[in-house]
Amino acid sequence: MKIGVVGKGGVGKTTLSALLARSLAERGRRVLAVDTDSNPNLGLSLGLDPAATEALPTVPRSIIVGTRGDLTVGELMADYAAATPSGVTVMSALRVTEAAAGCTCGGHATVRSLLGEALDTETDDTIVDMEAGIEHLSRSGGTLAHADVLVLVMEPSLKAVITARRTIALARELGIGAWVGAGNKVSDDQRDLLARLCADHDVPLDVVVPASQQVVDSDRTGIPLERAQATSVWSAVESLTDRVLETASVPAPR
Ligand SMILES: Nc1ncnc2c1ncn2[C@@H]1O[C@H](COP(=O)(O)OP(=O)(O)O)[C@@H](O)[C@H]1O
Ligand SMILES: [Mg+2]
Structure with a gap:
């Protein structure tokens, strides 16, 4: 599966x-997580220590992946991906390493070409943690054009839901046929508000991940969230995983 996480x-x-x-990964799948944030932190969330996260190589801009491109998927992963303690392999695609180094369009083209390849010799699931906003869907060709499914992350706010609605419109134009709506940071008293906003704006709300102090603490300390902690968060994440697997296995109406 090729999964874009957006919002x-x-x-x-x-x-x-x-x-x-x-x-x-805990379900036995080989998972590649691609960080496209120009200020990448995904490695930390996957259990790398700060030094190892800083030391992650950055994919050079404008590398085109493919047998007719600059590097095959296997070569790209061998050179630029790193194993993490969580069992997930991580790759940093768009890090800004120099001030005034110019735009990240070349990096987006790299991610687009990666997703356009058959990845199943190297990984079962590729998750692209997108930088904020919707530009990656409108950028020429669409960085996520080859995604099988988008996870639309929304906190309980009108702006978050409207962003998801705009994303769905762009996804349709790109021919991405599947998406899952995931509420996040939702306290009990905001559940109804988020449900109403989603209903009003025609955005699905498939899973609701609760607001959790343990998630905040895990971010602060850099220690990944343990299974035994925040069991309500983990149970929502398992529902999200089920939903993503179900949604992506249905052939997309193109
Ligand atoms: N379920 C949650 N409950 C409480 N805080 C959360 C939750 N999910 C994320 N956060 C916090 O929200 C902030 C932004 O999260 P992050 O994942 O970095 O967002 P994004 O990648 O969309 O910018 C972080 O401080 C994080 O700890
Ligand atoms: Mg982020």
């Missing part, structure tokens, strides 16, 4: 990308 800034894309990746 407004700060809604929990990196958090849910890491938890979803861990859940898939």
Whole structure:
């Protein structure tokens, strides 16, 4: 499966990308998690220490992946991906390593070409933790054009839900046929609000991940969320994983 995790800034894309990746890996699947944030933190969420996260190589901009491109998928992963303690393999695609190094379009083209390849010799699931916003769907060709399914992450706010609605419209244009709506950081008293916002704006709400102090603490300390902690978060993540697997296995109406 090729999964794009998308949404407004700060809604929990990196958090849910890491938890979803861990859940898939714990089900025995080979998982590649691609960080496209220019300020990458996904490695930390997957259990790498800060030094190892800093030391992750960055895929050079404008590398085109494929047998007729610059590197095959196997070569790309051998050179630029790293194993993490969680069992998930991580790769940093768009890190900004120099000030004033120019735009990240070349990096987006690299991720697009990667997703366009058959990845199943190297990985069962590729999760792309997207940088905030919707530009990656409108950028020429669409970075996520070859995704099988999008996870639309929403906190309980009008702006988050409207971002998801705009994302769905762009996904349809790109021919991406499947998406899963994931509420995140939802306290009990905000569940109804989020459900109503989603209903009003025609956005599915498939899974609700609760707001959790343990998630905040895990982010603060850099210690990945244990299974025994925040059991309500983990049970929502397992539902998300089930839902993503179900949704992606249905042939997409193109
Ligand atoms: N379920 C949750 N409960 C409480 N805080 C959360 C939850 N999910 C994410 N957060 C917090 O929200 C902030 C933004 O999360 P992050 O995953 O970095 O968002 P994004 O990648 O969308 O910018 C972080 O401080 C994180 O700890
Ligand atoms: Mg992020």
